[in-house]
Amino acid sequence: FTGFLEWFAFTIVAYRIRKVEYKMGDCFYCSKAEPVVQTKAGKIRGFKMNSTYTFHGIKYADADRFQMPREVKPWKGIKNALAYGYVCPMLMQDHPLMEVMIPHRYWPMDENCQYLNIWTQSLDPEAKKPVMVWLHGGGFFAGSSIEQVAYEGDHLSEYGDVVVVSLNHRLNILGYLDLSAYGEKYYNSANVGNADMVAALHWIQDNIAGFGGDPGNVTLFGQSGGGMKVYSLMNTPAAEGLFHKGIIQSGVIEEGKKEAEDDGTAIVEALLTELKLESVEDLETIPYYFLAEAYNKVSPKLQEKGLYVGGEPRANSWYAGDPRRVGFTDGAKKIPVIVGSVFGEFDFKPVLENRDELTREETMKLLEKCFQEDAEEIAAEFEKAYPNNRLVDVLSLDYIFRYASKDFIAKKSVHKEAPVYSYMFNYEFPYEGGKLAWHCSEIPFVFHNIDRIPICNVPGETDRLQERICGAWINFARYGNPSVPSLPQWPACEPGKEAIMIFDNICEVKDNYDHRLMELLVKHAPAFTVPLDEDAENVFMH
Numbered sequence: 001f002t003g004f005l006e007w008f009a010f011t012i013v014a015y016r017i018r019k020v021e022y023k024m025g026d027c028f029y030c031s032k033a034e035p036v037v038q039t040k041a042g043k044i045r046g047f048k049m050n051s052t053y054t055f056h057g058i059k060y061a062d063a064d065r066f067q068m069p070r071e072v073k074p075w076k077g078i079k080n081a082l083a084y085g086y087v088c089p090m091l092m093q094d095h096p097l098m099e100v101m102i103p104h105r106y107w108p109m110d111e112n113c114q115y116l117n118i119w120t121q122s123l124d125p126e127a128k129k130p131v132m133v134w135l136h137g138g139g140f141f142a143g144s145s146i147e148q149v150a151y152e153g154d155h156l157s158e159y160g161d162v163v164v165v166s167l168n169h170r171l172n173i174l175g176y177l178d179l180s181a182y183g184e185k186y187y188n189s190a191n192v193g194n195a196d197m198v199a200a201l202h203w204i205q206d207n208i209a210g211f212g213g214d215p216g217n218v219t220l221f222g223q224s225g226g227g228m229k230v231y232s233l234m235n236t237p238a239a240e241g242l243f244h245k246g247i248i249q250s251g252v253i254e255e256g257k258k259e260a261e262d263d264g265t266a267i268v269e270a271l272l273t274e275l276k277l278e279s280v281e282d283l284e285t286i287p288y289y290f291l292a293e294a295y296n297k298v299s300p301k302l303q304e305k306g307l308y309v310g311g312e313p314r315a316n317s318w319y320a321g322d323p324r325r326v327g328f329t330d331g332a333k334k335i336p337v338i339v340g341s342v343f344g345e346f347d348f349k350p351v352l353e354n355r356d357e358l359t360r361e362e363t364m365k366l367l368e369k370c371f372q373e374d375a376e377e378i379a380a381e382f383e384k385a386y387p388n389n390r391l392v393d394v395l396s397l398d399y400i401f402r403y404a405s406k407d408f409i410a411k412k413s414v415h416k417e418a419p420v421y422s423y424m425f426n427y428e429f430p431y432e433g434g435k436l437a438w439h440c441s442e443i444p445f446v447f448h449n450i451d452r453i454p455i456c457n458v459p460g461e462t463d464r465l466q467e468r469i470c471g472a473w474i475n476f477a478r479y480g481n482p483s484v485p486s487l488p489q490w491p492a493c494e495p496g497k498e499a500i501m502i503f504d505n506i507c508e509v510k511d512n513y514d515h516r517l518m519e520l521l522v523k524h525a526p527a528f529t530v531p532l533d534e535d536a537e538n539v540f541m542h
Helices: 002-024 154-160 189-211 225-234 265-275 280-284 288-304 360-385 391-395 400-413 462-479 515-523 534-541
Strands: 036-038 043-045 047-049 052-059 078-080 115-120 129-135 163-167 213-223 245-249 337-342 420-425 499-503 508-511
Touching: 036 189, 052 154, 115 154, 115 189, 129 154, 129 189, 129 225, 129 462, 154 163, 154 462, 163 189, 189 213, 189 225, 213 225, 213 462, 225 245, 225 337, 245 462, 265 280, 265 288, 337 400, 360 391, 360 515, 400 420, 400 515, 462 499
Parallel strands: 043 078, 129 163, 129 213, 213 245, 245 337, 337 420, 420 499
Antiparallel strands: 036 043, 047 052, 052 115, 115 163, 499 508
16 A cells, blocks of 8 residues: 555656646656665665756654654665655644745645655765755744745755755654653653754765765755754754754744743643543553644643743753853854844734835834834934835834844854854845745745745846855855855854845845844834734744
C-alpha cells in the first residue's frame, strides 16, 4: 500500500511537470538508475527538472513521542524521494486564507515527521556548493517546510548555484513540552523539536556532499518562527559546528512577558486530569487528537496565570536560552548573521482604507489621538526615516519585530568574532490601492519565486528587487558578506552604529535611521497596538 501511495504521488508530480513541459518547454527526467545518491543509511532516488536535481521526503531521523531523535535504520535497495514527507500534526485545523498574498499548501500529517527536501545543481561530491537550510515559520507550533508555495527551493538553487534544504520537525506539544520533572527519559522533552533540527544538521554533515554541497559552509535561514529557530540553534551547544551562518527574517520579537519559571508540572497534571490518565507515560500513547484537544482546553487558563504551557524551546542543560536574555554562547558569537524585518508586519489589512485621501491636518489629528504630546516628533521622525511613504503609514509601521531586532543587533555587534548585518523590507505592493509590506511578504524575493506569487509581479520593479535580495542572501551564504554590485555597499553593524539596508524600489543604507522613532512608538505601545483580527492572526501564525 505504501508503495502504491508513493507511485500515485509521483505520478501526480510527473503529470504536473509534464504539463509544464508541454507549455514551457521544460525538461523532466527520472529513471530507475538515476538520479540516485548514496547516503549513510542507503540509496535514494529523486528526479531532475531542467538543471535541478530534486529529492523530496528524505527521512533524516526517527523518534518516539517526547524522546530525543535517533538515526534512521539502514536499508537495502533504493528508496524513492519523489513525494514530500509527512508534516507535524497541528493543534488546530488550518484553513485557506489570503491566498493571493501568501499562497499555501496543505499536506498529510503524522508524528513521524522528520523529513527533509533537497534541490541542487550537482551530484558531484567534490562540487562543494554552499548549503542553505530553510527553517519554516509558524512559531514553534505550526507550519511546515512546504506550507508556503514560496518555499520551493528550485529557483533559488538554480539562480544561486547553491544546495537548498528544507525540513519538517516536531512542533507544539510534540516538540516542546517539559516533562523533565517526571524522569530522566524526558530530560529534554521541552526541546525535542529543536533536537530534530540538530539531527537534520547532523544528517546534512554526513550526507550533503553527495548532493554537491559543502558541509563546511552551511547557512540557516528562516522567517518568523523560522528566524526564532535560527537564533535558538545558535545558542544550542549541540548544534555548534553544524552550521556556519544565520539569516533571521522577522524572527526576533518583543515579548510581553518573561518565560515562566515553574517546573512545568502544572500543564502536565492538567492534561492528565482532563484526559483521565494515571501516569505521564500514558501521554506517550494516547492519540494525538485527544492530546491536542485537552491541551487547547486547559492551557489558556494556566497561561493567564503566568504558568508554563510549553510550545517553545526552554532553557536547560541542552539549550542555553534566548541570547537576548542570557547572552550569546561562544559558538553563537562566531556566527555571522543577517537580521531584519518588514515595514508593516501586522498590516494584513490597511489600518485606514481612505489613507490616500487624508490631508496632513486630518492625519495629524489621528496621530495626536494615538501619540498625544509626541505626535509632532513622531511625524517628524517618520518623515525623516521614510520620506517616500505617506505620513499616515506610521500607523502601520511595525515596532514589535523591529525594536527587538534592533536590540538583538546591538547585543550581537558587541562581539567582534563575526559580523551582523541589518535590513528593512519596505516595498508597497499593487493590491487594493497599495499594500505595505506585511509579515511573510519578502519570502518570495528571497527564494527567487515571485513568479509563483501573484501579488509579487510588477514589471520592472519586483524582478529587479528580487535579484537584489536573492543575490544578497546567496552572497552571504557563499562568502559571509551580503554585498552585491546592484546594491549600495552594505557594511556590518558596529556598537552604536546600525547600518540598515532598506530594500525598496530604491535601495539605500542608513545608519540608526529609525532609532528615535522606535523609542517613541514603543513608549505608546499600549495605545498604538492594533488588535489582530482572525484572518490576520491566521496569516501571521503561518
